[in-house]
Amino acid sequence: MKSCWSLRGLAVIFANACFGVLTAQAGETSMAGMDAGGGQMEAGPATIDVSRYPKAVRDIYPLFREKCSQCHRLNHTINSDHHALPDEWEGIVNRMWLKPGSKINHTEAKQIVEFLIYDSSVRRKSALDKMLTMVTPKVRKADEDKIKEVHAKYDQQ
Numbered sequence: 001m002k003s004c005w006s007l008r009g010l011a012v013i014f015a016n017a018c019f020g021v022l023t024a025q026a027g028e029t030s031m032a033g034m035d036a037g038g039g040q041m042e043a044g045p046a047t048i049d050v051s052r053y054p055k056a057v058r059d060i061y062p063l064f065r066e067k068c069s070q071c072h073r074l075n076h077t078i079n080s081d082h083h084a085l086p087d088e089w090e091g092i093v094n095r096m097w098l099k100p101g102s103k104i105n106h107t108e109a110k111q112i113v114e115f116l117i118y119d120s121s122v123r124r125k126s127a128l129d130k131m132l133t134m135v136t137p138k139v140r141k142a143d144e145d146k147i148k149e150v151h152a153k154y155d156q157q
């Protein structure tokens with residue numbers, strides 16, 4: 001790590017490079033990959049057009065943006081090819097809010113899960129429908145019920 005110290009006080013970019021090494025050494029190699037901007041991970045827009053969503057869904061959007069961009073960019077989450085099912089969002093958000101220093105509480109995690117479920121069911125409906133055909137009937141039923149529940153909660157608000 002000697003080289004890191006010799007860079008102290010130089011341009012921020014070098015400091016970041018050192019930090020990147022430290023992070024990777026701490027076992028966060030997949031993060032380093034995400035940060036490196038490798039291809040698909042960073043492809044696509046970093047924002048969602050929520051203008052047509054119900055107000056209660058729009059109200060969660062800033063929370064999602066703030067909390068979920070603390071450690072990595074939002075592009076991957078927003079443009080994911082392989083996450084759209086409610087139980088996947090639940091699993092991912094639970095994993096994220098339990099990470100040390102996430103600054104996300106349980107209530108916020110729940111709201112973000114509902115936001116992502118709503119968003120996938122509208123903006124990524126065809127991908128979601130396709131994924132629903134690939135899971136077991138039991139999982140499909142649970143996912144469909146969850147989508148209905150989220151819509152029932154937010155559509156009238």
Ligand code: HEC
Pocket residue numbers: 028030031067068069070071072076077080083092093095096097099100101102103104112
């Ligand atoms: C404390 C830092 C931190 C915060 C806050 C955070 N993430 Fe992550 N995220 C990570 C790390 C580290 C990884 C890579 C390791 C992993 O997948 O657990 C990751 C990976 C991901 C992935 C890729 C997982 C996969 O299996 O493809 C998604 C999607 C994601 N995060 C979404 C989110 C969302 C949504 C939020 C907001 C609820 C969030 N992240 C907040 C640190 C964070």
